[in-house]
Amino acid sequence: MSTRATTESPIMRAVLITVALVFLGFFLLLPLLAVFSEALREGAGPFLDALHTPDALAAIRLTLLIAAISVPLNMVFGIAASWAITKFQFPGKALLITLIDLPFSVSPVVSGLIFVLLFGANGLFGAWLAEHDLKIIFAVPGIVLATVFITFPFVARELIPLMLEQGKDDEEAAISLGASGWQTFWHVTLPNIRWGLLYGVLLCNARAMGEFGAVSVVSGHIRGETNTMPLHVEILYNEYDFVGAFAVASLLALLALVTLVAKTVLEWRFGLHAGARH
Amino acid sequence: MIHLRGITKRFGDYPALHGIDLDVAPGEFIALLGPSGSGKTTLLRIIAGLEFQDSGTVLLGGDDVSRTPVADRHVGFVFQHYALFRHMTVADNVAFGLSVRRGKGRLPKAARRARAEELLRLVQLEGLGPRYPGQLSGGQRQRVALARALAIEPRLLLLDEPFGALDAKVRKDLRRWLRDLHKAMGLTSIFVTHDQEEALELADRVVVMNQGRIEQVGAPDAVYMNPETPFVSHFVGETNRLPAPGGEIHFRPHEITLAADGAEALLVDNVFRKGAVWRAEGLLEGSGQFVELDLPSSGDAPQLGQTIRFHPHRARMFNAAGDHTQGETR
């Protein structure tokens, strides 16, 4: 039975659903399909060969290394920041939250640039670093720094609303029962926030492995040394090695799909929500 | 005014209404009373046109509006949570029904403003027109919702749990005020409630509903004093039940006479003051049935452990099928 005044007619519904699906099909699904299709354009052999080159393997290793360093760093930061923000009252809290979010509103390229200005050859600390034979820009530490900056808000962003919602009754109960601060954290807080934490870590990791702009500026694109997977995709693409480029890209696309599935599962099972900002 | 014939409605596998027949006269104030899931809100929404019945007809002032969409029914509806437009001022909320009107019935802007002011005066919210709903109290919002519904000069006013979201004091004031307004404006109104006290206090007639059926329709006094089904007896007012051969005897806590030779004996295990009377609760000797009695509080409070002998002086007998067999007076 149609109730004209409180919902759309079946025709209107069908039109709207079609518009939404066609739009999403063109803008989201087709690009995703294109990645895998282009990667397998010449069959599985060339696809696997492209992934088996020393440069590709080095890029994969470096990407995993970068994520393995920057994700835990941001995880610890995210937990500390959300503990301070949600369990205590202090002046300037809103400002602190805004500052934590700041990297979201900075262009990836600018995120790389700031570290070049600090640690590059002509940077603020450039001369001092050269004197002591330390290399940050065009080396792994620079890539880590840029990645940490880019993914800085992810974990805190997920944990703050979750911990606000949970309040601090549980922790206060534990303390009143004689638990120490650390015991309370390990046995009460962490179990309460673990799925939210995992959710934040998941999104943080996806971005850490996939970051392009910021890393591109600080890496120097040295093959086999400072090339992450997204940078390797660019190099291969610019050399017209499309199968190679799309093969590496398809690994990253798979990572994105796994992230989406895991994220969706967490949302279903634990009612978690991502904010609109990532 | 309204004639409902054989209204049925299913939501998927769930039957919400089984063949409802109801007639409402012009100027009546009707309460649809029942527990949640009884179908009372569904029935109200069908009358409004917010839902459509699966079968049956809705006659409104002689017109068959069974398939008329809500926007064309000209029925005022006050929602439980007010459903005010948060981004509009109070005055714009009230004038909304006038401003969306098209064709020759459309009033010029100045006339719409004047009408909104007039309605705000009527609901005693004069001068609050430029405010936003977010700046008003719950009771004030409810009155805005009412003014907004009245703005379209509805032939019928429907209210869904109109006092449900308000605190007790405000609710009481608003109840009396609504009753007066209904009379003064000569409205025909139907409201939904699960609060029997509210239904008995406000309505000309109470429609008691249960599981998609009408159990009883009658004046508040009739429904309270002469419930026709065990459900009504139980749902409207407090009732004690005694098993009897072939059925149950129902009586109100106050429908008793204390007597040394009373047929029943209550072993008191809780006593408290309930307004003007003492309320004594406990189990009956013999049957072990739980019973509540009201005793005049001019006397001493009953003692815990005391045995009170009494007999119901007025009671109703329902047979096992739930039919009312007789109203007996002893």
Place this chain on the structure above:
Amino acid sequence: MLPGFGLSFGFTLAWLTLIVLIPLATIFLKAAGLGWAEFVEVGFSERAMAAYQLSFGTAAAAGLVNVVFGLVVAWVLVRYDFPGKQVVSALVDLPFALPTAVAGIALTALYAPQGWIGQFLEPLGIKVAFTWIGITIALVFIGLPFVVRSVEPVLADLGRDVEEAAATLGATRWQTFTQVIFPAIGPALLTGFALAFARGVGEYGSVIFISGNMPGRTEIAPLLIVTQLEQYAYAGATAIAVVMMLASFAVLLLINLIQAASRRRMGA
């Protein structure tokens, strides 16, 4: 009082200062060191102006496209049931999860003159790749989830009773949409637009493959920064970065102010 305030707050502040505040401050310090004349010269050069125009213009165009289609997508996801809805809903976040470089080469594969879609547009005289249209398409891809995810919760929260109230007062479905629903979700749409716009202005990875990167024509501002860096023109890179950041912050600030004002006005 729970323990750990000193430790957690101290660590938060120290790490924030070290990773975010000091590096960001550097760029403003550096820009200040340029002096006004030089800053204007490199920050507002003809090439830089063209890049800003392109970046802000395409980000705005993509934001508008996303406001329209993002609203439709959010509407359909919140209001209707259809097979595969959960998958579609998960797919909306793809641009958040897919590395931008991957999106960039995939979009180029689609819209290049010989690409899946490009081959059909080419005979019609429509050039997408290596024009501003291609850049806009990449930014539509990047910005879509911002709009959908901003609008969705507000739309879901908007009680059906409000729409029913409008209907009982005689409003048609269209009047209900334009006068009741749209004003209620307007702030969320604006937020979504602002987030998508800010992201679009700074976007790099998904754009550079499809844009063609011709100075003055299809060179976006972030790419110009990279080009300047590669030529060791730190002053230029810094000035352009500062202009972009200030513009983005201004947009976000403006939108926050508008929202705060409307919230205050409505007393919520």
